[in-house]
């Protein structure tokens with residue numbers, strides 16, 4: 001049977017390299033008696049294979065995970081809460097479910113001073129999958145755990161006291177590898193898809209931006225180099241408009257270029273039609289960045305329904 005996930009070239013390269021180095025290292029063992037070469041080579045091959053086996057453990061795990069049944073109960077929750085999922089074709093829905101299974105199996109989702117339900121887990125995973133839906137092998141390598149707080153919090157991660165206006169953040173320092181989301185705000189983004197806000201998508205887009213090594217508002221790994229300059233120019237122009245109160249983009253997007261990208265990503269996925277109408281050029285760019293065209297996807301879905 002064809003495997004969905006395959007080892008990447010780096011796994012092969014490293015294992016082949018290990019085999020060659022071992023064989024060279026063992027040269028004294030067969031230099032005087034060349035008939036020993038096949039035996040030594042066999043041992044080196046076994047060692048290289050063990051390394052390959054270790055390196056590709058997650059690939060095998062993922063191939064097992066995608067065979068897991070997706071429960072009807074979870075499907076109902078997605079249908080009820082996630083507009084993006086409802087807009088997918090049956091084939092893409094299965095793909096979305098596979099990605100959800102993988103995310104939930106690989107990442108810890110922990111409640112802090114709150115209980116976690118399957119709905120919470122599915123909303124976190126959906127926030128992660130929506131922006132990278134066209135990148136099926138996306139791993140969020142640097143993320144190990146998502147902490148769910150009951151409500152917004154302050155810079156000291158406190159749920160009480162002053163300045164509790166943060167609804168999500170990507171941790172750094174001691175919080176490296178962790179993301180914090182306020183449960184209330186996470187739900188709001190999905191329960192009110194007509195809003196231009198979705199804190200889950202916002203924080204995962206920060207991680208996508210960070211995947212090229214820096215959170216700078218330019219998603220280097222998703223964006224072809226030639227787009228970076230036009231992107232920066234469009235971003236600067238729009239940030240100016242936001243600051244002059246002449247844009248319908250959430251004012252938070254005008255605070256910095258690092259915040260602009262996640263803020264317009266929320267808008268792009270929550271209200272694609274409106275975003276396209278109001279910001280056709282930015283829509284085109286986002287289209288290329290995420291390799292998704294949510295407006296034509298919705299049109300196709302409507303056409304399929306009316307057939």
Ligand SMILES: [Zn+2]
Pocket residue numbers: 202206259262
């Ligand atoms: Zn942010």
